[in-house]
Amino acid sequence: MKEFDEGVHMYKILNKRVLNPTVVLMDIEAPLVAKKAEPGQFIILRTHEDGERIPLTIADFDRRRGTITIIFQVVGATTERLSHMNKGDSLCDFVGPLGKKTHTDGLKKVAVVGGGVGCAIAYPVAKKLHSLGCEVHAICGFRSKDLVILEDEFKKSSSKFILMSDDGTAGEKGLVTDALKKLIESGEKYDEVITIGPLPMMKFVCLLTKEYRIKTVASMNPIMIDGTGMCGGCRLTVGGKTVFACVDGPEFDGHLIDFDEAMSRSNIYYKSERKRHEDACNLFKKEAE
Amino acid sequence: MANMSLVKNPMNVQAPEERIKNFNEVALGYTEEQAIDEAKRCLNCKNRMCIAGCPVKIQIPDFIAKVAEGEFEEAYQIILKQSSLPAVCGRVCPQENQCEGRCVRGIKGEPVAIGRLERFVADYHNKNCQQKPQKPAKNGHRVAIIGSGPAGLSCASDLAKKGYDVTIFEALHTAGGVLVYGIPEFRLPKSIVKQEIDGLKALGVQIKTNIVIGKTLSIEELLHEYGFEAAFIGSGAGLPKFMNIPGENLKGVFSANEFLTRINLMKAYTENSDTPIQMCKKIAVVGGGNVAMDAARCARRLGAEVYVVYRRGMDELPARKEEVEHAIEEGVIFKTLTNPVEILAYNNPDDKRDLRNMSVKGMKCVEMTLGEPDESGRRRPVVKEGSEHILDVEGVIMSLGTSPNPLIKSTTEGLETEYWGGIIVDSNGLTSKEGIYAGGDAVTGSATVILAMGAGKTAASAIDDYIQSKRKTLE
Numbered sequence: 001m002k003e004f005d006e007g008v009h010m011y012k013i014l015n016k017r018v019l020n021p022t023v024v025l026m027d028i029e030a031p032l033v034a035k036k037a038e039p040g041q042f043i044i045l046r047t048h049e050d051g052e053r054i055p056l057t058i059a060d061f062d063r064r065r066g067t068i069t070i071i072f073q074v075v076g077a078t079t080e081r082l083s084h085m086n087k088g089d090s091l092c093d094f095v096g097p098l099g100k101k102t103h104t105d106g107l108k109k110v111a112v113v114g115g116g117v118g119c120a121i122a123y124p125v126a127k128k129l130h131s132l133g134c135e136v137h138a139i140c141g142f143r144s145k146d147l148v149i150l151e152d153e154f155k156k157s158s159s160k161f162i163l164m165s166d167d168g169t170a171g172e173k174g175l176v177t178d179a180l181k182k183l184i185e186s187g188e189k190y191d192e193v194i195t196i197g198p199l200p201m202m203k204f205v206c207l208l209t210k211e212y213r214i215k216t217v218a219s220m221n222p223i224m225i226d227g228t229g230m231c232g233g234c235r236l237t238v239g240g241k242t243v244f245a246c247v248d249g250p251e252f253d254g255h256l257i258d259f260d261e262a263m264s265r266s267n268i269y270y271k272s273e274r275k276r277h278e279d280a281c282n283l284f285k286k287e288a289e
Numbered sequence: 290m291a292n293m294s295l296v297k298n299p300m301n302v303q304a305p306e307e308r309i310k311n312f313n314e315v316a317l318g319y320t321e322e323q324a325i326d327e328a329k330r331c332l333n334c335k336n337r338m339c340i341a342g343c344p345v346k347i348q349i350p351d352f353i354a355k356v357a358e359g360e361f362e363e364a365y366q367i368i369l370k371q372s373s374l375p376a377v378c379g380r381v382c383p384q385e386n387q388c389e390g391r392c393v394r395g396i397k398g399e400p401v402a403i404g405r406l407e408r409f410v411a412d413y414h415n416k417n418c419q420q421k422p423q424k425p426a427k428n429g430h431r432v433a434i435i436g437s438g439p440a441g442l443s444c445a446s447d448l449a450k451k452g453y454d455v456t457i458f459e460a461l462h463t464a465g466g467v468l469v470y471g472i473p474e475f476r477l478p479k480s481i482v483k484q485e486i487d488g489l490k491a492l493g494v495q496i497k498t499n500i501v502i503g504k505t506l507s508i509e510e511l512l513h514e515y516g517f518e519a520a521f522i523g524s525g526a527g528l529p530k531f532m533n534i535p536g537e538n539l540k541g542v543f544s545a546n547e548f549l550t551r552i553n554l555m556k557a558y559t560e561n562s563d564t565p566i567q568m569c570k571k572i573a574v575v576g577g578g579n580v581a582m583d584a585a586r587c588a589r590r591l592g593a594e595v596y597v598v599y600r601r602g603m604d605e606l607p608a609r610k611e612e613v614e615h616a617i618e619e620g621v622i623f624k625t626l627t628n629p630v631e632i633l634a635y636n637n638p639d640d641k642r643d644l645r646n647m648s649v650k651g652m653k654c655v656e657m658t659l660g661e662p663d664e665s666g667r668r669r670p671v672v673k674e675g676s677e678h679i680l681d682v683e684g685v686i687m688s689l690g691t692s693p694n695p696l697i698k699s700t701t702e703g704l705e706t707e708y709w710g711g712i713i714v715d716s717n718g719l720t721s722k723e724g725i726y727a728g729g730d731a732v733t734g735s736a737t738v739i740l741a742m743g744a745g746k747t748a749a750s751a752i753d754d755y756i757q758s759k760r761k762t763l764e
Contacts, residue, residue, distance in 0.1 A: 032505050046462060052555060052564040053462070077563050093462040095499040225555065225564075228460050228501055229694055230470075230527040231547035237538055242531060247696065261538055264647035268540045271644070272565040 011094040031066030039124040040102030057121040071120030077276035115197025141176035145169035206254035216254035292329035295398030328356035338391035344743035365414040373446035379408025428452035433517040438466020440523030440729025440741035447749035503696035526730035536632030541649035545688035569684030576688030582612040718748030
């Protein structure tokens with residue numbers, strides 16, 4: 001008779017790697033989550049007892065080791081705190097896998113378009129498609145060279161990898177939409193475009209592919225609490241209907257998503273988040289002194 | 290000699306002007322003297338109508354007789370035979386529709402304050418009795434309980450007392466379900482819920498938080514890989530309903546679930562909590578149930594001017610009478626016979642990046658009149674022509690009820706449900722699948738704590754019969 005592994009309730013950080021000045025990778029011990037995880041799904045974590053619940057899309061998983069890889073950008077109090085945790089520390093809570101997995105069946109040729117830390121989530125999708133024999137073209141965009149992540153991993157999981165940067169310090173200068181447009185114009189025929197990144201980027205990727213009538217899936221990461229359909233904080237309008245990103249998504253038909261509404265909803269707590277983040281930073285500064 | 294006073298002993302409460310500045314419990318409970326005096330109002334009728342009104346059939350006149358004698362611990366033991374959560378039910382049961390609604394003293398005057406007495410007895414026990422319950426001898430059979438709300442807790446409690454090895458699976462990080470995420474601290478202190486849950490743990494019940502059944506593990510896995518012989522689904526009705534009116538996805542519109550979860554579970558009102566909550570000067574709560582009252586009273590405590598917008602009249606409010614009275618005392622403004630038709634957005638045409646854009650700036654409502662009774666027997670609200678008006682608010686909380694979460698249905702093959710999501714069960718709580726039982730809001734849609742507890746008890750007894758008969762056939 002199987003027992004529940006003690007590790008279930010430890011959520012220990014087994015590995016930590018700083019990918020760029022604001023982006024951190026961690027492998028978290030969570031065997032039950034790892035057993036079920038699929039690309040496209042997410043987890044919710046809390047760092048400590050008074051902490052908030054934040055959703056993070058699963059960046060990778062290792063069923064044998066029982067680990068989930070998360071990659072996050074430091075943007076608020078929770079990610080700030082998380083970035084100060086180290087190998088051997090344990091998270092307070094870690095639950096998942098939540099949401100639906102990326103639909104990969106029958107895809108022969110796909111363009112995966114990632115932006116910034118969104119590339120961390122695009123990567124397992126590219127990897128899975130690549131392993132299924134699908135031809136993957138990966139386009140990854142960053143603001144500048146210092147922020148580039150997972151370049152080698154993407155190269156291994158795609159037959160074409162295009163790196164873009166806003167300032168031209170890495171790869172080509174320009175936006176991911178420029179690169180995607182060029183590929184489409186040059187005659188590449190994609191079954192699907194999968195895009196994961198900042199909302200404005202995904203919006204413009206979707207506007208572009210709509211012109212060319214290429215089916216496009218966007219991975220959404222709205223504000224949520226429980227992640228099981230209970231709070232409704234993560235609701236989006238898709239095709240004129242309200243959906244919950246946590247249970248109906250997080251991936252949706254990009255041509256139907258109301259991105260302007262999603263962008264507006266994503267900044268509900270902008271001011272208090274900024275303040276909380278500053279408070280957290282000051283706390284860590286004080287501790288360092 | 291019975292106390293023939295026509296009115297209940299009043300309960301001490303925090304003064305309204307004080308309590309809207311804190312989240313501490315509003316009702317302070319009876320003193321021993323008040324409890325004994327109130328208990329003496331019970332006539333110990335031959336025909337015990339109060340028990341018939343109780344979903345779990347607590348032997349009410351018996352426990353009240355013990356209170357009258359000052360034997361409070363004995364009174365507690367009588368309640369405990371039927372109820373596993375007396376301190377909770379004494380606080381949140383809608384007694385006016387149940388036990389107290391049937392009390393003969395209520396015909397001429399007020400009924401015996403059964404709820405207040407139950408609360409007194411439970412609090413007395415929790416305060417004075419340090420003795421932990423004896424761990425019953427294990428019978429070697431494992432049962433899985435899905436959800437740690439009132440249905441799951443009562444089912445777990447009954448089974449553990451019979452010696453079953455019980456594990457509760459909870460999706461959130463804290464056990465208690467609606468008792469911790471939904472019902473506010475000022476109505477049900479979380480320390481009380483914790484005490485009840487600690488009592489279960491002392492009985493040997495294991496609680497595994499952060500496990501979403503249907504995602505992390507399936508019921509099939511629990512039964513076939515982890516050796517559970519039966520499962521009880523008490524996953525509640527968590528899915529919030531919206532009105533489907535324009536503007537419902539604007540910033541500043543919340544489900545009552547979200548608003549209450551931020552406050553109750555995540556403690557967003559405390560300085561230490563990292564979870565934010567949007568502060569609004571004026572806020573409308575749409576709906577008239579207990580959850581709407583909870584949301585309105587929480588918003589009041591956060592400093593907002595609060596309107597409860599309800600399409601029927603004051604007399605039709607489905608909330609407990611006491612909650613409505615408390616809300617009125619706390620300055621909540623009732624806009625009854627009013628229904629929202631649209632939520633209006635703020636828009637700054639000169640600055641597209643203005644953070645206030647697409648946030649709530651008002652709610653367009655119509656007035657209603659009550660027409661003919663509908664199928665539920667309540668008079669149907671009808672729109673009054675030309676009554677459109679705008680309610681000046683910057684936040685809206687939708688409290689229109691909830692439906693069962695489809696997560697378990699969608700991951701358990703062969704589990705039959707109603708079209709609206711309720712799991713179909715027989716009178717013992719058995720679902721369409723052998724060994725899988727269900728009860729509470731997951732079956733009925735949103736109802737009360739005590740009904741969920743009753744369903745948990747019924748299923749516990751059926752699960753016991755099922756496992757014992759299976760064991761006998763094997764022998």
